[in-house]
Amino acid sequence: MHRTEQEQAELLKEISGVDTKKCMKCGKCSASCPAYEEMDIRPHQFVSYVQNGDVKALLKSKSIWKCLSCFACVERCPRDVKPAKLIEAVRLMVIRERGGNYLTPDEVPELLDEELPQQLLASAFRKYSK
Amino acid sequence: MQVEKTQEFRPKIVAFCCNWCSYAGADLAGSSRLAYPADVKIIRVPCSCRVNPMFILRAFQRGADGVILCGCHPGDCHYTTGNYYARRRMTLLFSMLDYLGVENGRTRVEWVSAAEGVKFSTTMNEFVAKIHSLGENVRLGDLRCKKD
Amino acid sequence: MQRIGVFVCHCGTNIAATVDVARVVEAAAKEPGVVHAEDYQYMCSEAGQLKIREAIKEKNLTGIVVCSCSPRMHENTFRQAAERAGINPYMVEIANIREHCSWIHKDIEEATEKAVILARAAIAKVTLNAPLQSGTSRVVKRALVIGGGIAGIQTALDIADAGYEVDIVEKTPSIGGRMSQLDKTFPTLDCSACILTPKMVEAAAHDKITIYTYSEVEKVSGFVGDFQVDIRKKARSVDMSKCTGCGVCQEKCPSKKTPNEFNRGLNTRSAIYTPFAQAIPNVPVIDRENCIKFKTGKCGVCSKVCQAGAIDYEQKDEIVTQNYGAIVVATGFDTIKLDKFDEYSYSTSPDVITSLELERIMNAAGPTKGHLERMSDHKPPKSMVFIQCVGSRCADKRGKSYCSKICCMYTAKHAMLIRDKYPDVEVTVFYIDVRTPGKNFDEFYRRAVEEYGVNYIKGQVGKVAEKGGKLLVQGVDLIDNKRILMETDMVVLATAIEPNPDVRKIATMLTASIDTNNFLTESHAKLRPVESPTAGIFLSGVCQGPKDIPETVAQAGAAAVKVVGLLAKDHLVTNPCTAKSDELLCNGCSSCEKVCPYGAISYEEKEVNDHGIRETRRVAVVNSALCQGCGACTVACPSGAMDLQGFSNRQILAEVDAICR
Numbered sequence: 001m002h003r004t005e006q007e008q009a010e011l012l013k014e015i016s017g018v019d020t021k022k023c024m025k026c027g028k029c030s031a032s033c034p035a036y037e038e039m040d041i042r043p044h045q046f047v048s049y050v051q052n053g054d055v056k057a058l059l060k061s062k063s064i065w066k067c068l069s070c071f072a073c074v075e076r077c078p079r080d081v082k083p084a085k086l087i088e089a090v091r092l093m094v095i096r097e098r099g100g101n102y103l104t105p106d107e108v109p110e111l112l113d114e115e116l117p118q119q120l121l122a123s124a125f126r127k128y129s130k
Numbered sequence: 131m132q133v134e135k136t137q138e139f140r141p142k143i144v145a146f147c148c149n150w151c152s153y154a155g156a157d158l159a160g161s162s163r164l165a166y167p168a169d170v171k172i173i174r175v176p177c178s179c180r181v182n183p184m185f186i187l188r189a190f191q192r193g194a195d196g197v198i199l200c201g202c203h204p205g206d207c208h209y210t211t212g213n214y215y216a217r218r219r220m221t222l223l224f225s226m227l228d229y230l231g232v233e234n235g236r237t238r239v240e241w242v243s244a245a246e247g248v249k250f251s252t253t254m255n256e257f258v259a260k261i262h263s264l265g266e267n268v269r270l271g272d273l274r275c276k277k278d
Numbered sequence: 279m280q281r282i283g284v285f286v287c288h289c290g291t292n293i294a295a296t297v298d299v300a301r302v303v304e305a306a307a308k309e310p311g312v313v314h315a316e317d318y319q320y321m322c323s324e325a326g327q328l329k330i331r332e333a334i335k336e337k338n339l340t341g342i343v344v345c346s347c348s349p350r351m352h353e354n355t356f357r358q359a360a361e362r363a364g365i366n367p368y369m370v371e372i373a374n375i376r377e378h379c380s381w382i383h384k385d386i387e388e389a390t391e392k393a394v395i396l397a398r399a400a401i402a403k404v405t406l407n408a409p410l411q412s413g414t415s416r417v418v419k420r421a422l423v424i425g426g427g428i429a430g431i432q433t434a435l436d437i438a439d440a441g442y443e444v445d446i447v448e449k450t451p452s453i454g455g456r457m458s459q460l461d462k463t464f465p466t467l468d469c470s471a472c473i474l475t476p477k478m479v480e481a482a483a484h485d486k487i488t489i490y491t492y493s494e495v496e497k498v499s500g501f502v503g504d505f506q507v508d509i510r511k512k513a514r515s516v517d518m519s520k521c522t523g524c525g526v527c528q529e530k531c532p533s534k535k536t537p538n539e540f541n542r543g544l545n546t547r548s549a550i551y552t553p554f555a556q557a558i559p560n561v562p563v564i565d566r567e568n569c570i571k572f573k574t575g576k577c578g579v580c581s582k583v584c585q586a587g588a589i590d591y592e593q594k595d596e597i598v599t600q601n602y603g604a605i606v607v608a609t610g611f612d613t614i615k616l617d618k619f620d621e622y623s624y625s626t627s628p629d630v631i632t633s634l635e636l637e638r639i640m641n642a643a644g645p646t647k648g649h650l651e652r653m654s655d656h657k658p659p660k661s662m663v664f665i666q667c668v669g670s671r672c673a674d675k676r677g678k679s680y681c682s683k684i685c686c687m688y689t690a691k692h693a694m695l696i697r698d699k700y701p702d703v704e705v706t707v708f709y710i711d712v713r714t715p716g717k718n719f720d721e722f723y724r725r726a727v728e729e730y731g732v733n734y735i736k737g738q739v740g741k742v743a744e745k746g747g748k749l750l751v752q753g754v755d756l757i758d759n760k761r762i763l764m765e766t767d768m769v770v771l772a773t774a775i776e777p778n779p780d781v782r783k784i785a786t787m788l789t790a791s792i793d794t795n796n797f798l799t800e801s802h803a804k805l806r807p808v809e810s811p812t813a814g815i816f817l818s819g820v821c822q823g824p825k826d827i828p829e830t831v832a833q834a835g836a837a838a839v840k841v842v843g844l845l846a847k848d849h850l851v852t853n854p855c856t857a858k859s860d861e862l863l864c865n866g867c868s869s870c871e872k873v874c875p876y877g878a879i880s881y882e883e884k885e886v887n888d889h890g891i892r893e894t895r896r897v898a899v900v901n902s903a904l905c906q907g908c909g910a911c912t913v914a915c916p917s918g919a920m921d922l923q924g925f926s927n928r929q930i931l932a933e934v935d936a937i938c939r
Contacts, residue, residue: 031740160377180909
């Protein structure tokens, strides 16, 4: 099924439950983000890109793979906008378009690097197994 | 168009509003243009404690589908204690009405201050939606005073 | 049978755009009792009122229904119009077809239908209206001001200058309020104390003003014109008539570890203390919780050193009861607690401070004697970061939904003063929006940027972390779309303000409305901004909403004028919508007396003639001067003897019937 960019934007809002109009453009999400420097499109921009129906750029963005799903932006947003959920929704849209899952429990190697934070594994499931 | 309208269920809803809080809250909802369905008709009373259970029984007798009573938040009554009396009276009345077949969803007490235009509007929207889901109040049919 | 006239207002297009006014007139004309119905563009205008007066005379109308805006708006206007035409003002009813109809519905059909029903209900009610006579009540020529900050002081001075007695009740040991804690004031950079203390002295010296400090309002009863108030004068443990204010007791007091509230806890004070040097009255109080004498029974140093013999450990709280015609609330504000904002490290780093704490640090009488220094190592900072909107404009539970209004300006002030006095200090301000509406306000902010070189960055700060004695600020520049990571020496948080936490208790005592943010509600947002909907209660300062000093002083004066207008009256016209008992139905059960909050109901042995049988019965009698017309008694009455005039059982039932028809 082919969707227009505007329809995709609406779908993103629906999947994430984010009301982009609530954003007051303070930038606290980006200011809180630990992966900010790795991102080409920044968390606060995700909100305004979706608001403006500019979804194509988001789907191509490498930011969706850089987001750690740490939810610092969700926690600290004064307007309760939840940018991480929006980023996750974009990621989901990309994954769904590709089809198939990318990470199953079987794929997790038995010996994991002990230095590896548990949160990374949890967020890997979030990212790749929807 | 007209035919469709008459077929559609248009509930009759009476809202008793305290002059000092929720009536002013309804005014604020109005001046802020916060819409709620036209089915709600407001009766102004000086205090929620002025609402005699008789008024509510009469409304249901005459075919009301829902009755809501709005007063000041506990502790904020203009007359100090009126809303406490109202709360107790309504608790008893609503349980009796439920027993008679007027479900609890058709009756409601809500505290809305003069500054809560938004709350007034959302409360009325919710209440009307609830009455829509319950449908017409037919359980008190034998108590109704029909003019025919 | 009543002869009713119905007048439907267009209110320009406010009503007429969504309600078919002609159809309302047509429908109303068919109602029983209606002998006249017409519509007009603006019913409240002189021409509209003339139409009402003429119709009353021409058609001998006995009852009036005006379908217009809320009765809270123009009920009085139309009552007066009716009275001028010779009918009782209480023969007027309003159908609210604007706020409750045209403004909230879009569909003309629906709105018109509803307007017709509302008109019908009002007609049904007015059919049962009876003429009512107002009584009169006295006006006590004395006002009470709760709160002794700049708002309370200004209100009191203005009332007193008009010739009326005023009492100020202040919770803390001195008047002065928040303004006494400030160093400089925007936008002219006057020294706060220099402009405040003369007013404090003037208030204290005024022969019409009585100041109760270290006191709280404990109980309020009565109503407009005649409130009875109990004021608790907390035991000061110092005899005010003997104390000379020499200050030796404070010097010698061995208990010096109590956080100093006046300096926002940045240093400590003695157990016997005055909050600040210019305190009025200049009489210390003993903080009994922290006094060694009160805790252990052993000490008494202050008593030994006091040459005036003013220390009195036996002093007890005293209750003063006084009557007032009007009460002004001027309870002010505090900054919110920051325990939910861990990302700014406020609770863990002493170098992260609030703006009010910075005021104390900058003040010559403050904990650092006016030297700008870090609280951790007392070294002067080389760079400072200001963060705006901390807890303001928050949609979540951590903060407040509103803009605190004063922060943009005081941050510009702080930045400017620091750059002026310490030009080597780098000052960076992180902002979301800079809001500077006000005379010479934006110019002031621009000076901070252009003349003083303050670096303003658009973007909120995400995190402040302590690192090796420095503070690491992680933010973002939204204009450059760049991450900002900077080391700084001090961080100042523009903390949201909230109404004084005690205000809810006071509002409850006064039965004054309060909103979900604990700001007191004004009677009309635009036209009655200094009056509470509760008659006789007036609002001054931040208790009504965030405002700066010029606005507070203006509002304080406005509140004073309203009080003076009330106190100047010889008597007040009372609300005639009071309860009334039918002697023949009353069985003297006392149910009504028990629920009456005003003690307006008493019992009399009365001879009644019940269908020819004469007998003496115990019956309820309502004192209409005390009755406020809530109607609690009418519902409590088991025999239906008690009814409320103007809102009688039959009238309300008629409205119910009309709506459900």
